[in-house]
Amino acid sequence: KNLVDSEHLAAHAQRHGWSIAYGLDESEGGTLILNTCGFIGDAKEESIEAILQAAAARSRGDIERLMVMGCLSQRYPEELSQEIPEVDAWYGVHDPLEILRALGCPTDDYDPTLRTPSTPSHYAFLKIAEGCDRHCAFCAIPAIRGGYRSVPIEELVQEAEQLQQLGARELILIAQELTYYGLDQRSPDLLLRLLERLEQVDGIDWLRLHYAYPTNFSEELIRWMASSPKACRYLDIPLQHISDHVLKTMQRAHGERMSRELVEKLRANIPELSLRTTLIVGYPTETEEDFRQLLDFVRQTRFDHLGVFTYSEEEGTPAASLYPDTIPEEVKQERRNEIMALQQRLSLENNARRVGQTLPVMVDHRLDEHTLIGRTEFDSPDVDGEVIIRDAEGHLAIGDLAPVRITAYSEYDLEGEPAE
Known part of the structure; x- marks a missing residue:
């Protein structure tokens, strides 16, 4: 859900001249906006670790400005601002227009349907x-x-x-x-x-x-x-x-x-x-x-x-x-x-029980020249299993929805080849 919020924000900034890249490694020299989670202990620890990593980059001058938004900063704004002064601005979960104004973007034309996707386009x-x-x-x-x-x-x-x-x-x-x-x-x-x-x-x-x-x-x-x-x-x-x-x-x-x-x-x-x-x-x-x-x-x-x-x-x-x-x-x-x-x-x-079946598979990414990774309709991205597709002939491309014959299996993943 935070990912969607970030994509909405990025789309409006891009509309007004900002170049968008996702990930800390891609933001050298520019403004980094971190969207945090503050729901459970592990998520909070992961968010704090990311903020500290970004704060170190800010101190080194690798990025020009660091802004933090999302659930964690919504819950603990005072504590975080005192503990991590390298952050230039803190925002909660209800502040997208305020963030855009801080970026110098007009907000009277804000369109909540626009997105700049961070996931594979398919x-x-x-x-x-x-x-x-x-x-x-x-x-x-x-x-x-x-x-x-x-x-x-x-x-x-x-x-x-x-x-x-x-x-x-x-x-x-x-x-x-x-x-x-x-x-x-x-x-x-x-x-x-x-x-x-x-x-x-x-x-x-x-x-x-x-x-x-x-x-x-x-x-x-x-x-x-x-x-x-x-x-x-x-x-x-x-x-x-x-x-x-x-x-x-x-x-x-x-x-x-x-x-x-x-x-x-x-x-x-x-x-x-x-x-x-x-x-x-x-x-x-x-x-x-x-x-x-x-x-x-x-x-x-x-x-x-x-x-x-x-x-x-x-x-x-x-x-x-x-x-x-x-x-x-x-x-x-x-x-x-x-x-x-x-x-x-x-x-x-x-x-x-899937071995021998031919299933529609969405191709998500390429592992190497002859191997792709995809999913059946029974698997959601990132959290569920994958299908390892052996495609020696190069029949498939990323984003294809194609029939794949299942030939092998492991605890969480399947293997297959393009169906003739």
Whole structure:
């Protein structure tokens, strides 16, 4: 989501004469704007490390100006400005126009649909909403980014059309909670209407849904996923846990029964659906019995993709004030490792059944002269598996969507060759 914010900012600056490059190594001699994350401990540490690296470059004179924006500076503006004086200016998550004015750009012509992509041109993220109205006990996002605000459909369709003109064939829809789209406007059918409009954008082949909260799944949405030729048979649903006890203290709006019934319904109605979820282990109220229940759930459900976070106490959240973080870090890590070891075995078994199949594959990048890396519709970029394509004859190019025959597999990746 931060990436999309950066691309909007870059597009307007570029429109007014700035040359844009992404990455610290590309910014020598110019202005560097760092967009930070401040959601969990690891993300904060990574952001601070990047700021310190950039501050050192600023001190050496490698860059002329250093500006920091995003969640971390939204949460800790005073502390950061005192600790890292090399930064020229700090901005939060609601200050894009202020940043542009600091760059000398007029803002009366700001167009929220313009993007300068940082991803490969054949896929792009489409952020359909900002903020969140949920108040999960462990999460600081509502405090950082505010309440849920759905982006108007016409604006999103225009943005999608512009991304397609830049080469996008795949749109990855994201929000803090995708299935809440429109509910802030009392329009429960708005997400379906958006998807139907995006289907009509010529040149877009894949529509992928991320961050779908377990509630608010309509029958119409499930039917759309099952029937649309552009809908990836892929869904990312962050369940977080399966224990009713833990979910209640997390202040989640779903329990074990709803989670199991949703997974069963989705798989029954959407053939070959690839399911991704994320889980939290080591939450303060999680007992050994709760963890074993979660482990059994993962074993029974056989997710196609799974990520596990160890609980990170966030100041200002209900969990931080209600539940002391007493579970040792080594126990949290052991629990995470146990689930990921199980998932690795399950993923190996899931991938084995793909051998011999011919699947449409989106080619993402080239590894060497005769090898390319791509993805099936069952895999999202960066977080899921890849297809290693042996292309000795040079049939394929980056951005192609082509049939690939699967010939081998490993825990997370597949191998294949262009189908004749």
